[in-house]
Amino acid sequence: MRANCTQLQRASSVLQAARRGRRATESQPLLPPLHLYRRILREHKNLPVLQRELGDNYVKNEFKLHKGIDNPLHIVGFLASWQDYLHLISKGDWLEGxxxxxxxxxxxxxxxxxxxxxxxxxxxxxxxxxxxxxxx
Incomplete structure (x- = not known):
C-alpha cells in the first residue's frame, strides 16, 4: 500500500466520521499498514497452532496482494477491516465470531x-x- 502518513491520517479521520455511531474502541485512528501487519502476527502467537499457521499465511498473502493499492478508499477499507480483525482476536472474540x-x-x-x-x-x-x- 502506497500511503504516506498524511494520506493515512486523512483517511483515518474520514473513517472516524463514518464510525461515529459505533463503540469508542472501534473508532481509533487507523494503524499504518506495517504496524498493523506486525501487530496481527504478534496476536496470532496466542492462537492454537493450526489457527496460527492458517492465519499467518492468510494475513501475509492478503497484505502482499494489496501492497500496490493506490486508491485511498480501498486502503481505508482494507486497513479498517484488518484493524477490526485485530481487535477481535485481541479480545478473544474470534471463537464466537x-x-x-x-x-x-x-x-x-x-x-x-x-x-x-x-x-x-x-x-x-x-x-x-x-x-x-x-x-x-
Missing part, C-alpha cells in the same frame, strides 16, 4: 468465493485432511 447476513450481502462475488475457499481450507485443516499442494 459469526458473519451477519448484512455483511454477507455487501461482499462482492469474488469475496464470497474467497470466503468459501477459506471455509473449505479451514474445514480441511480441522479434519486433518490438508493436502500439500507443493508436492503436486
Amino acid at each position: 459469526t458473519l451477519t447476513s448484512e455483511v454477507l450481502e455487501k461482499l462482492s462475488p469474488e469475496q464470497v468465493v474467497q470466503l468459501y475457499e477459506l471455509m473449505k481450507e479451514t474445514q480441511q485443516v480441522r479434519d486433518g485432511k490438508v493436502a500439500d499442494d507443493d508436492n503436486n
